[in-house]
Amino acid sequence: xxxxxxxxxxxxxxxxxCLTIDFSDLQQLAESYAPRNRGWTDEETKVLRxxxxxxxxxxxxxxxxxxxxxxxxxHLSLNFRI
Numbered sequence: 001x002x003x004x005x006x007x008x009x010x011x012x013x014x015x016x017x018c019l020t021i022d023f024s025d026l027q028q029l030a031e032s033y034a035p036r037n038r039g040w041t042d043e044e045t046k047v048l049r050x051x052x053x054x055x056x057x058x059x060x061x062x063x064x065x066x067x068x069x070x071x072x073x074x075h076l077s078l079n080f081r082i
Contacts, residue, residue: 040074048074 040048044064051060052075061068 045074045078049078 044066047064048060048071052071057071057075058068060066061071064071066074
């Protein structure tokens with residue numbers, strides 16, 4: 001009958017997988033990817049001023065422990081200061 005066929009549609013197949021999430025692990029993972037937003041030290045700024053344009057930005061980023069984007073943004077902010 002109709003009820004028998006609807007029950008078979010609702011049954012999970014033996015190959016169906018359930019996703020289980022341990023939220024404590026998820027929080028730890030999120031924190032590891034969170035931006036650190038640490039300020040620039042005077043020394044880092046000095047290094048950036050001295051070597052930007054002479055050394056590839058990706059090398060500066062690696063040496064300073066910064067993202068490539070942060071190198072570009074800091075350089076722009078230094079160049080537009082009055």
